[in-house]
Amino acid sequence: MDFSEADKKLIVELQKDLPLVSRPFAELGERVGLSEAEVLERLNSWQESGALRRVGAALRHRAVGFVANAMIVWRAPEERIGEVGELFAALPEVTHCYERDMLPDWPYNLYTMVHAKSEDECRALAAKLAEMADVDDYDILSSYAELKKSSMSYFAD
Amino acid sequence: MDQIDRELLNRVQEGIPVTERPYAELAEGLGIGEFDVMERLRLLKEAGVIRRMGGVFDSRRLGYKGTLCALKVPQERIEDVAAVVNRYPGITHNYLRRHAYNMWFTVLSESQEKTEGILAEIKRETGIEDLLNLPSRRFFKVRVKFDVKNI
Numbered sequence: 001m002d003f004s005e006a007d008k009k010l011i012v013e014l015q016k017d018l019p020l021v022s023r024p025f026a027e028l029g030e031r032v033g034l035s036e037a038e039v040l041e042r043l044n045s046w047q048e049s050g051a052l053r054r055v056g057a058a059l060r061h062r063a064v065g066f067v068a069n070a071m072i073v074w075r076a077p078e079e080r081i082g083e084v085g086e087l088f089a090a091l092p093e094v095t096h097c098y099e100r101d102m103l104p105d106w107p108y109n110l111y112t113m114v115h116a117k118s119e120d121e122c123r124a125l126a127a128k129l130a131e132m133a134d135v136d137d138y139d140i141l142s143s144y145a146e147l148k149k150s151s152m153s154y155f156a157d
Numbered sequence: 158m159d160q161i162d163r164e165l166l167n168r169v170q171e172g173i174p175v176t177e178r179p180y181a182e183l184a185e186g187l188g189i190g191e192f193d194v195m196e197r198l199r200l201l202k203e204a205g206v207i208r209r210m211g212g213v214f215d216s217r218r219l220g221y222k223g224t225l226c227a228l229k230v231p232q233e234r235i236e237d238v239a240a241v242v243n244r245y246p247g248i249t250h251n252y253l254r255r256h257a258y259n260m261w262f263t264v265l266s267e268s269q270e271k272t273e274g275i276l277a278e279i280k281r282e283t284g285i286e287d288l289l290n291l292p293s294r295r296f297f298k299v300r301v302k303f304d305v306k307n308i
C-alpha cells in the first residue's frame with residue numbers, strides 16, 4: 001500500500017491524541033493541509049483496507065483493574081496450529097494470538113496474551129485454554145514489571 | 158468514575174465514529190451532551206486511565222515488520238540492559254517475565270535487515286548472547302479491549 005506525503009503527515013497526526021474539539025478531523029486537516037472531507041475520506045478508505053483498525057482509546061490496563069498479564073506459550077501439534085490458534089483467538093480474554101517459528105532451544109509455536117485481575121486468574125485461564133484445545137505442553141510467563149509501553153511512531157522520520 | 162464514564166470507556170475502546178462530529182454521536186448514545194463527553198474524556202486522560210486516543214494502525218499494512226524477542230538478563234544487570242533496549246523507538250513494549258528468558262520486548266521496523274541491525278547492536282552493547290528472535294509466522298488476533306465495570 002502506497003501512502004503520499006500528505007497521507008503520511010495525516011498518519012503522524014493520528015498517532016497523537018485526537019483533539020477534544022467539536023470537529024476534531026477538521027482540526028487534523030488544518031494541521032496537514034487537507035479539508036475535513038478529505039481527512040474523513042482517507043480514514044474511511046484506510047479502515048476499509050484494514051490499514052487503520054480504528055480511531056479509539058487505549059487504556060492503561062492497570063488503571064482499569066487488569067493488573068496481571070501473562071504470555072502463554074504453547075507447543076501445539078504442527079497440523080493443529082491453525083485450529084488451536086483460531087479457537088484461542090475467539091476468546092475475549094485472549095488479546096493477542098500469533099504463531100511463531102520454533103527455535104532449537106525454544107520449542108513453542110503458538111503465543112497468547114491474557115490479561116486478568118491477578119496472576120492466579122491468568123493461571124486459571126491458561127488451564128482453561130489448555131483443556132479447551134487439548135494441548136498440555138505450555139508455559140506461563142507472567143509479567144512482573146513493565147519497562148516500556150509506548151505507541152509506535154510510524155513515518156516519524 | 159461513574160457509570161457513564163465506564164460506558165464511555167467501553168465505547169471509545171471499540172472506536173469513535175469517523176464522522177464530522179464524533180463526540181456528538183457518542184454523546185447521543187449515552188444521553189449526555191457533546192461537551193460533557195469531551196470533558197469526561199479530558200479528565201480520564203488526565204487521570205491516566207486513557208493512555209492515548211487516536212488512530213490504531215495495522216503495522217503490517219503500513220509496511221512495518223514486527224517481531225518478539227527475549228533476552229536472558231542477569232538480575233543485577235536489568236537496569237542497564239533495559240536502558241539499551243528501551244532507547245529504540247521501534248521497541249514499543251518491554252516486560253520482565255518470570256522465566257530464565259526474563260526480558261521480553263517487541264521490535265517494529267521497516268525491514269528485517271533493520272531489525273537484525275538493532276538486535277546485533279543490543280547484543281554487542283550488552284554483551285548478552287542469549288537472545289530469542291521470534292518473528293510471527295501467522296497472525297490470529299490482536300484486540301485489546303477491557304470491559305470496564307465496577308472499578
